[in-house]
Amino acid sequence: MSEKVIMLGNEAIARGAYEAGVKVSSAYPGTPSTEISEYLVQYKKDLYEEWAPNEKVATEVAVGASLSGVRAMACMKHVGLNVASDPLYSVSYMGVNGGLVLMVADDPGLYSSQNEQDTRMVARAAQVPVIEPSDSAEAKDFVKVAFELSEKFDRPFIFRTTTRLAHSQGLVDLCEREEVEDKPYEKNIRKNVMMPGNAKLRHIEIEKRNLELAEAAETLSINRVEMNDTSIGVITSGIPYQYVKEALPNASVLKLGMVNPLPRKMIEEFASKVDTLYVVEELDPVIEEQVKSWGIKVIGKEIFTVQGEYSANMLRKAILKEDLEIKAPAEAPQRPPILCPGCPHRSVYYVLNKLKMHAAGDIGCYTLGAVAPLSVVDTTMCMGSSISTLHGMEKAKGKEYIKNWVAVIGDSTFLHTGVNSLMNMVYNNATGTVMILDNSTTGMTGHQDHAATGKTLQGDPTYAIDIPKLCRAMGVNNVIEVNAFDIATLEKVIKEETARDEVSVIITKSPCVLLDKSKKPLYIAHEDKCKKCGMCMKPGCPAMTRNADGTIHIDDTMCTGCGLCESLCKFDAIELVKAGE
Numbered sequence: 357m358s359e360k361v362i363m364l365g366n367e368a369i370a371r372g373a374y375e376a377g378v379k380v381s382s383a384y385p386g387t388p389s390t391e392i393s394e395y396l397v398q399y400k401k402d403l404y405e406e407w408a409p410n411e412k413v414a415t416e417v418a419v420g421a422s423l424s425g426v427r428a429m430a431c432m433k434h435v436g437l438n439v440a441s442d443p444l445y446s447v448s449y450m451g452v453n454g455g456l457v458l459m460v461a462d463d464p465g466l467y468s469s470q471n472e473q474d475t476r477m478v479a480r481a482a483q484v485p486v487i488e489p490s491d492s493a494e495a496k497d498f499v500k501v502a503f504e505l506s507e508k509f510d511r512p513f514i515f516r517t518t519t520r521l522a523h524s525q526g527l528v529d530l531c532e533r534e535e536v537e538d539k540p541y542e543k544n545i546r547k548n549v550m551m552p553g554n555a556k557l558r559h560i561e562i563e564k565r566n567l568e569l570a571e572a573a574e575t576l577s578i579n580r581v582e583m584n585d586t587s588i589g590v591i592t593s594g595i596p597y598q599y600v601k602e603a604l605p606n607a608s609v610l611k612l613g614m615v616n617p618l619p620r621k622m623i624e625e626f627a628s629k630v631d632t633l634y635v636v637e638e639l640d641p642v643i644e645e646q647v648k649s650w651g652i653k654v655i656g657k658e659i660f661t662v663q664g665e666y667s668a669n670m671l672r673k674a675i676l677k678e679d680l681e682i683k684a685p686a687e688a689p690q691r692p693p694i695l696c697p698g699c700p701h702r703s704v705y706y707v708l709n710k711l712k713m714h715a716a717g718d719i720g721c722y723t724l725g726a727v728a729p730l731s732v733v734d735t736t737m738c739m740g741s742s743i744s745t746l747h748g749m750e751k752a753k754g755k756e757y758i759k760n761w762v763a764v765i766g767d768s769t770f771l772h773t774g775v776n777s778l779m780n781m782v783y784n785n786a787t788g789t790v791m792i793l794d795n796s797t798t799g800m801t802g803h804q805d806h807a808a809t810g811k812t813l814q815g816d817p818t819y820a821i822d823i824p825k826l827c828r829a830m831g832v833n834n835v836i837e838v839n840a841f842d843i844a845t846l847e848k849v850i851k852e853e854t855a856r857d858e859v860s861v862i863i864t865k866s867p868c869v870l871l872d873k874s875k876k877p878l879y880i881a882h883e884d885k886c887k888k889c890g891m892c893m894k895p896g897c898p899a900m901t902r903n904a905d906g907t908i909h910i911d912d913t914m915c916t917g918c919g920l921c922e923s924l925c926k927f928d929a930i931e932l933v934k935a936g937e
């Protein structure tokens with residue numbers, strides 16, 4: 357008998373992969389995709405899963421596993437697919453042996469991303485088919501469909517989700533794992549060695565396969581028509597399908613489970629049966645533009661936005677012209693992001709701020725060094741970019757120009773793509789100071805291990821890459837390690853290193869405060885000794901507030917006992933009253 361359970365979208369994808377007989381999964385964390393890999397760990401008896409240093413590596417690992425004959429996958433967020441786009445475009449030509457699926461999560465509404473790009477656009481450019489579920493049940497079941505189609509049509513597939521699906525729950529019907537037999541490895545140089553002569557032929561081949569897949573899309577059960585009242589017809593897919601069903605329960609709907617390639621005949625037929633046709637898709641007009649290119653009259657982005665998430669109310673307003681005040685889908689009180697109390701990044705930024713330094717920033721918790729009162733981070737673009745941005749400035753303006761600049765990068769981000777940029781600095785005789793804010797984890801995405809933490813995704817101990825040694829091995833002569841909370845030493849070292857005419861790396865090593873589960877030290881502020889000078893407030897710790905008379909109060913429910921405020925108080929008004937355990 358089947359078992360029904362409630363699952364998060366990402367949990368359902370992991371379950372789907374297990375049931376589909378996947379044998380290898382490689383991933384790099386990225387909200388909202390991260391939990392797929394974390395849920396996969398429960399199946400480690402049957403399935404190998406790992407964190408790779410970045411998405412390109414993860415994709416190539418999955419390609420290797422597929423070539424060897426097993427079902428394999430790689431997981432990432434939408435911007436991760438950009439990092440993986442080099443293998444993506446080529447494996448699109450190569451095709452697969454064992455089924456190959458990339459799980460890619462988009463983030464309409466930018467809950468936790470640096471841009472709002474639409475993976476379906478990338479997939480179209482790379483000519484990779486895309487499957488998109490609308491709820492947890494489909495998230496699980498469609499994974500199997502993706503693997504079957506991948507093998508049948510010899511194409512890698514993208515399995516696209518969005519934040520709303522990845523992080524909402526739904527009922528799922530559990531099935532047994534399908535034991536998929538490994539396919540024999542076949543040496544096939546024409547298919548798998550992408551040099552021009554072979555790639556030319558493969559391009560012809562995949563154009564053919566795309567047509568075959570588009571033909572098959574006409575009868576795929578995951579593309580379905582729900583015929584109802586014919587005055588309004590809607591073509592939709594993914595999470596927007598749920599909004600359509602809620603706002604327009606009587607409308608006719610063409611629900612697409614495969615969004616690339618599209619079933620043209622099915623769409624034409626559906627269009628011919630309804631009076632007014634809409635395409636409801638979040639982000640880019642991917643379906644809409646294709647449908648319009650076939651001469652079909654359809655309403656889309658003329659009335660719907662290309663930004664953010666949709667909602668049922670938004671559709672009611674746009675289509676039914678109901679007079680509604682549209683609120684954001686989840687209307688929580690505004691809470692700007694802020695570094696946690698006790699975060700080791702705060703003291704680093706405090707010192708940089710004091711020294712009036714600029715930072716070329718990167719992506720991670722430490723991006724919050726851009727926020728007042730620290731306001732040190734001047735740029736943030738994409739993972740690994742801090743070091744190369746600083747390098748570009750130096751090459752443009754000379755070494756004196758960057759003497760009041762540093763690059764700041766986290767440990768996970770350094771291993772992701774920062775390493776290459778540091779290599780570039782050394783190779784090109786650069787000057788400049790790189791600060792690696794090493795908190796021993798991938799903090800921003802929820803504490804995933806990485807190549808320098810000494811633990812694998814499966815929980816096994818492993819060699820921890822030694823970041824200082826790695827920097828020295830690349831030829832950086834000045835590698836200095838400092839405790840992030842030792843602000844006096846930090847100040848001295850930053851002054852010394854930024855004055856050099858060589859590359860230097862300062863590694864501030866202090867674990868993320870949320871990793872430490874021990875009892876915290878307790879500090880109190882003595883109102884009678886407080887001179888209201890505000891020095892202790894400069895780092896912007898959220899555990900510190902001013903009383904009505906201007907003296908300081910430490911909220912002991914928030915304080916983690918890092919001691920930064922105590923080290924800044926010249927009047928002994930802040931006292932350690934109980935040591936940590």
Ligand SMILES: Cc1ncc(C[n+]2csc(CCOP(=O)(O)OP(=O)(O)O)c2C)c(N)n1
Pocket residue numbers: 384385386387433435436437439469470719720721722739765766767768769770795797798799800801
């Ligand atoms: C290409 C890409 N992949 C993944 C992410 C998601 N992501 C944002 S920051 C980050 C790493 C943060 O870890 P670390 O550099 O160690 O800094 P911390 O947050 O711990 O301070 C990740 C994986 C992303 N934004 N871009």
